[in-house]
């Protein structure tokens with residue numbers, strides 16, 4: 001890894017592929033922020049802010065929050081000082097309008113695509129628990145919290161996401177395949193796409209993610 005060169009990384013992959021899980025590790029490893037619109041929206045919903053009230057029904061039904069809202073949120077976030085040495089996007093961009101907005105803001109250095117079959121997505125999501133305050137992700141079997149139902153990081157209660165119910169998951173997977181996956185082609189033309197096999201343990205996948213970042 002080159003010292004002093006910003007890493008502007010985006011993680012792509014279907015729901016449950018481990019984008020959030022691996023983004024947390026990348027953020028800690030590289031010392032750059034993990035930026036997840038999903039986490040920001042869920043925290044706003046838990047805190048019942050105006051943003052939270054505006055997006056709650058949209059998120060719980062598995063639809064995308066309007067592009068103007070998400071693009072503004074992302075632009076304001078990456079303008080903050082802690083993003084000077086880069087950041088890890090987890091869940092942005094998700095469609096052409098967001099990709100165009102991203103191009104106007106910055107250039108990605110890495111697009112990591114984590115692939116898993118749909119049965120695995122559904123299996124992992126069924127046992128996922130998240131902290132609605134800090135966004136840390138757990139799995140009842142593969143990554144349990146130390147105290148059942150309590151976040152290891154901030155001590156808040158863990159929840160089962162409303163958008164992890166079957167109808168919302170189907171909608172989210174459909175949006176991924178129709179709107180998000182086609183964006184990867186534009187990054188392939190720039191030679192920055194790294195395809196990661198998302199099967200195996202969290203540690204196995206993490207080794208592949210690190211290898212992709214070190215392959216510069």
Ligand code: AP5
Nearest residue numbers: 016017018019020021037038065091124128138139201202
């Ligand atoms: P978001 O929160 O980003 O959800 P998502 O993209 O649907 O992705 P997931 O969180 O479901 O999956 P993940 O790949 O991060 O998997 P995870 O690491 O948790 O977005 C939610 C909503 O917010 C959207 O539907 C939309 O409404 C809104 N939104 C977000 N971004 C937006 C945007 N750009 N524009 C508009 N709206 C937006 O892992 C899953 C589980 O598996 C966990 O329990 C984990 O512990 C476990 N696990 C991970 N890796 C492994 C492994 N290797 N083996 C076993 N278990 C594993």
